[in-house]
Amino acid sequence: MGQKITIEPVTRVEGHGKVTIHIDNDGKVNQTRLHIVEFRGFERFVQGRPYWEAPVLVQRLCGICPVSHHLAAAKALDVIVGAGTGQGLTPTGEKMRRLMHYGQIFQSHSLHFFHLASPDLLFGIDSNPLTRNIIGVALANKDLAVQGVMMRKFGQEIIEATAGKKIHGTGAIPGGINKHLSAGDKEKFLNGKDPMNIDNMISWAQDALEFFKDYHTKNKAIIDQFIDFPSSYLSLVRKDGALDLYHGVLRAVDTDGKIILHDVDYQNYLKYIDEEVRSWSYMKFPYLKEMGKSAGWYTVGPLARMNTAEFIDTPLAQKEFELFKSYNNGKPSNKPMHMHWARLIEILHSAEKMKELLNDNDLLEGELVTKGTKKNEGIGLIEAPRGTLFHHYKINDSDQITMCNLIVSTTNNNQPMNEAVNQVAVREMNDQKEISEGMMNAVEVAIRAYDPCLSCATHALGQMPLEITLVDHKNKIIDKKRNR
Amino acid sequence: MKKILVYGYGNPGRQDDGLGVLLAEKIGDWAKKNNYARIHTDTNYQLNIEDAYELNNYNAVIFADASVEEIDTFLFEPLKPDFKTNFSMHSVSPAFILGLCQEMYKDFPDTFLLHIKGFEWEFMEEISEKAVKNLDLALEFLTAFLESLLKKNS
Structure with missing residues (x-):
């Protein structure tokens, strides 16, 4: 009997993704699909709003990478206010934004590695999911867990110091930035009490890389062969x-x-x-x-x-x-598990960049904003933690947004994530009559490598169960499991 | 001096999802007006692992969040560390944060969770009328609770 196996939603992946694996009458996987409910309503929501509100409004899209949306929107609006397409900002404007961005990359990648990837590496893909998390890491390797927590915190503090606040930051504005870095913040980030200073962050970033490389040496099969296309x-x-x-x-x-x-x-x-x-x-x-x-x-x-x-x-x-x-x-590298390695190199790069910027006095003084001849259209791209993020706006003569098009990083990775899931499913689930926890997690590990963000800004209590549904070839549900 | 943290989380750009943040802001104003220096507030979109570090600096913590659960107006309950919570990728539950705090620092504060029933979740900053009533009730309860905590620990 052909059947369809649904894993919904994917745990430890934000939002409500769903994986459907179609198995034919011979027990072979014949089709795999990763369904993601992408919220497109936002592009309509901003229409009619004054353009200068966009960098703040877009942060409502997502509680996970609001800084990336904030900066991509600001870059698009730089074009609209005539401040150029990347090189036109004042040194202070560009450097403050860069510091904010490197803080975002640093904290986001750290969260992914310590919170999500390292449990899989430490305990194995088929280990108990109830301990395969950062608390499990804290029990097994407390230093690693503490480093993850403090690196996240450091990045968040950089964001707060540059964007102005944690929620709906206002730092980046069309044509530049609205504040300098304070001398107190500069001193704190450069020479703060251990461990909260930039030199320590660089050192921890190197430690994390060493941890990964050591693991890689001992587990080449997982890192090099788990997925490869x-x-x-x-x-x-x-x-x-x-x-x-x-x-x-x-x-x-x-x-x-x-x-x-x-x-x-x-x-x-x-x-x-x-x-x-x-x-x-x-x-x-x-x-x-x-x-x-x-x-x-x-x-x-x-x-x-x-x-x-x-x-x-x-x-x-x-x-x-x-x-x-x-x-x-x-x-x-065509090996998606190398994404973890690449992410760690970027953590180190971001830490080095933050140090370079923190030592630059342009952050403390200088013109904040550039303006020029206004245009009615602008496009802003940025390399967000999860990949290239596109923001595109058009405005009318009343300065209202008339068109908005966003291509978010996770959308760009839609097909590769489907390819990765399919490869794992074919290998793990062919000729299998039962879906083990380890097999389910193998699918999730493949998706997690991409660190997808599924536009789930609302997180009210009571959501996010794990639901597994088995449906036969007549679309009849033959089994349903819920894991809270 | 014993310190108390009221931590509201949610997305104020998604209507009632901002209930927790709004409550924390109102508590901040109330504490300032009454010179309750031991009461601190914080807000964020969602909780994450670095909050385990913050928890370690307080004697009592009240998390406040919007709720879609079947409750009347609000629900206030003590929280215990939970190691088994099935969590999503980029945010974690208050109980999980408490568990992480316990594992990292071998201690954790008295912690409570205040759920406030919400109704609307669209892209707007305005809290729905029904949710405002719940917020007022939750605020009235929490201010009384905080004053009792201050007296108890004075």
Whole structure:
């Protein structure tokens, strides 16, 4: 009997994702789909609002990466107020935003590694899910858990110092920033009491990398063979090819590293990128127009950035980048579990960048805002923790937003996440009559590598159960399990 | 000096999801007006692992959040560490935070959870009329509770 197995929602993945695995009459997986309910209503919600409200309004989209939306919207509005497309801001304006962004990357990646990835690495993919979390990590390796908590806290404090507050920060405004860094905050972040200072954060970032590399040496099967499939990769890179998480030109490479999108100005992204709608998913599937719908999909995020960049402009991260590239013979890594490695290199890079910026006096003084000739359209891209984030706005003569288009990082990773789930499902679930916890988690581990954010800003108590539904070929539910 | 934290969390940009944040802000104003220096407040979109560190600095903590559960107006209950909570990727439950605090620091404060019943969750900053009534009731209860705590620990 053919049957459909549904895992809903995916635990430890924000929002309500659902995995459906169709098994045919012979017990073989014949189709796998990751369904994500993407909330598109926001693009309509902002229509009619004054454009300068957008950087604050967009933070309502998501309680997970509000800073990324805040900055991407501000970058789009820089174009509208005539402040240029990335290079036009004052030194203070750009550097304050960069510090905010590196704080966001640092805390978000730290959360993912210590809270989500390290439990899988420490305890194994098929271990008890009730202990496979950061409390389990604290029991097994207290130092690692404490480091994760304090690194998150450090990043959050950087955000608060630059954005103004934790909720609905107002730091980035069209054309710049609305405040300097205080001398007190600079001193606190540079020379605060251990462990809360930037040198210690750099040291912990290195420790985390060593932890991962040690694990990798002992567990090559999981990191190198758990998932492996060809993909193209897309990200911003600096004009000279360096990794740049805040600004750059759009570059895509194919699975062998050949450049297939040649460092284009993202103001023209619609010339190069389109989104496909598929009947079974609310979330669109972006692709490179030149390669077509079926071959043009790409991966974004930390792994993509390691695969598109030629070098990193901070010394410690560059050393780790060289190791990463060397391990992959100078070619792109097509192994999604290497995303964890890439994420750790970016944690180190962000810490080094924060130190560089904290020592820059432009943060303490100087002009905050640039203005120029107003335009009625602007596009802002940023490398958010989970990958390239697109914000596109048009305004009318009354300064009201008339059009908003967002392509969020998780949408960019829609097809690769489906590819990853399918590969794991075929391997783990063919000829299996029962779905074990370990097998279910293998699917989730594949998805978690991408750190998807499923636009779930509302989190009121009483939500987020785990529900598993088994449906036969006649769509009759034959089993349903709920795990709270 | 013993310190008390009222921690409201939720997204004020999603109507009643901001109930916890609004309650914490009102408690902050009330504490300031009454010179209750031992009462501190904090707010955030959602709880996360770094909050375990914050908890360690207080003797009593009250978490406040909006609720979709079947309760009348609000519910106030003591909280115990929960190691078994099935949590989502980017936010965690108050009980989980308490559990993490216990594991990291071998201690945790007296902790309570105040659920306030909400009704509307759209992209608006305005709390619904029905939820405002629940907020007022919760506020009245919590101010009385905090005053009793202050007296008890004075």
